[in-house]
Amino acid sequence: MSDHPHVTIIGAGIIGINCAIALLKTGCKVTVIDRLPPGEGCSFGNAGLLAASAYEPLASPSTMLEVPGWLLNPESPLVIRWRHFPRLLPWLMRYGLAGMFGGGVKVEDALYHLMAPSVEYYQQLAAEAGAPDLVKAGGALYAFSSLKKIEAERAGFEARRKRGFRVTELSAHEMFEHEPHLSRHYKGGFLANDYAHVINPGRMVTSLADYACRLGAVIEQADILDIEIGTNGPTHLVTDTGKREIDRLVIAAGAYSHQLTAKLGDKLPLETERGYHVTIENPGVMPTVPVMDDVLKAWVTPMEMGLRCAGTVELADLESPPSEKRQEMLVRLAKRMVPDIDTSNYTGWMGRRPTLPDSVPVIGPATSFTNVFYAFGHQHLGLTGAPATGRLVAQLVNGEIPNFDISAYRANRF
Ligand SMILES: Cc1cc2nc3c(=O)[nH]c(=O)nc-3n(C[C@H](O)[C@H](O)[C@H](O)COP(=O)(O)OP(=O)(O)OC[C@H]3O[C@@H](n4cnc5c(N)ncnc54)[C@H](O)[C@@H]3O)c2cc1C
Known part of the structure; x- marks a missing residue:
């Protein structure tokens, strides 16, 4: 060389x-x-999360158990455009198998090495680039609408602690003190303290x-x-x-x-997990940190352009046209999560996540x-x-x- x-x-x-x-x-x-x-x-157009402790693959046994229910519900975190199903089937099978049986510690380590240093690296890069304001520290909040779900998720967040990350479990009262504009239907959550967010990913x-x-x-x-x-x-x-x-x-x-x-x-075997955002301009109020809804698994993130609600997965093909229905669903979700926001002005977007089965x-x-x-x-x-x-x-x-x-x-x- x-x-x-x-x-x-x-x-x-x-x-x-x-x-x-x-x-x-x-x-x-x-x-x-x-x-x-x-x-x-x-x-x-992503959600802007620097998810430093997100080293667990999204396809996990618990996610796989939820997939059949999601596929029957058009207002769920995952939809398939069925005419693409035959082409997608081999990839879906590999993805499902990886989800059920997992790659274990090797996969978690592979993701850990990429995610764990992200906040420090971005703070340094943004400063060198002359745009230090782009990175906001302060964590991100996983909000849950039932105590049963909080119970079910506790072990996963405990595992993050064992890896050396900081996670704070919040009661409903503590969560609303942190985020006064959040909907009262949430019953509590986990603050991933080591996360940060980017206020304008573009x-x-x-x-x-x-x-x-x-x-x-x-x-x-x-x-x-x-x-x-x-x-x-x-x-x-x-x-x-x-x-x-x-x-x-x-x-x-x-x-x-x-x-x-x-x-x-x-x-x-690279596939496209198509995701959506809506960016609500002049929403009136915003949470101080990104918040994830436990049902649609989408985030609302405070950005310099307004409040962005982003996430969900649509499996189709690279060039299928975007769905307005998915964007409207995100507007409704943002309003459900933060009821006092004004959603009258928003822009929508679809992006292609590049995903391998493991x-x-x-x-x-x-x-x-x-x-x-x-x-x-x-x-x-x-x-x-x-x-x-x-x-x-x-x-x-x-x-x-x-x-x-x-x-x-x-x-x-x-
Ligand atoms: C809704 C949504 C929310 C997300 N939220 C988060 C989040 O909060 N945090 C997070 O970490 N990640 C998030 N992601 C994922 C993240 O955005 C992607 O993983 C990331 O943007 C992929 O970056 P990339 O550079 O690989 O791809 P891209 O940004 O797509 O860049 C690839 C580039 O290659 C170019 N290209 C391709 N083929 C050719 C060719 N033949 N000739 C010339 N140019 C070509 C394209 O034009 C494109 O500009 C989210 C994604 C979505 C959709």
Whole structure:
């Protein structure tokens, strides 16, 4: 490996831009290519959570037991557009099996290493980028509408404590003291004290992209159509604006990454968990920290643009049109959670979460080519896991050996 390779990154989302910054800091030259301006993919509209202690995969035995009920209810956290069901079936089976039997400590460790340092990394990055206001510490609240559910969730939060995270159980009274505008139908909750939130995820990506440019990155707009392979591996990207020579390549193309890895012989089971947000402008009142509803598993997050209600999963395909009904459902949810808000002005959005069946991203070299690296599949936690992913990619591109086991992220595990 030469001392300062030139690295081309496909994808200017939160993952690609974090890879760019980490690589630039090691002395690499970096070009980022995206068909959209930075931060206009999935990273634009997430719920803003830096979920530092969310190391448990979302697909768990308890979630799997709830899935049949959700699928029969159009106003649930999960919907499937049934005409896509035959294509989705193999992925769903793998996802279900991973949920039922789990990856155990190995999967939890793989997620832990990405999530745990997120708040510290973002505070540092946002300060370096000149936008320290973007990160708000203070935790996030899981609110529950029944005492039975609180009982059921207690062990999970206790496990987080055992991993060294801070979690405070709040009675209903304590919760309403913390969040006076929250609906009185909640019976109590858990404050994940180590969480923080980003008050504008889109501005986080553009601020970091500007910072990457100040560090020397070149960001170009082009659609990558193909990858040309020579005798020693990939040599050129074929784009809608011409061919580009490549030295090292990082694929961080979010939910579209599998289309590119397939050209390199890695057929990866990446699916799209489509999620929605509504951002309510001038809501009147807002909670002070993000709050999750236990029924729809969606968050309301106080942001600089207003109150964002975001979450839910819709399984369809990449290009199916967004559903207005899902957006309207989120507006109703926000009103149910924070009854005093004014919901008359809101904007809606749909984003494509990139998800692999075991909930663990692919980070590391391509199976057959040593000059190509992957960084995608961060599902519900890509904002949180992006800085640690960027650092890991920079280590791998520079031929360094990370100080923890990264085998859970490998591309050839499927
Ligand atoms: C509703 C919702 C709420 C969420 N809430 C949270 C949260 O609170 N906390 C959290 O940590 N995560 C959250 N997430 C998840 C998080 O947003 C994603 O995991 C993350 O944005 C993925 O980032 P990415 O860079 O991989 O993908 P993207 O942001 O989608 O970036 C990929 C980029 O690649 C480009 N691209 C793809 N193919 C090509 C090609 N062929 N040529 C050129 N360019 C290409 C795309 O244009 C895109 O810009 C949420 C997601 C959703 C949908």
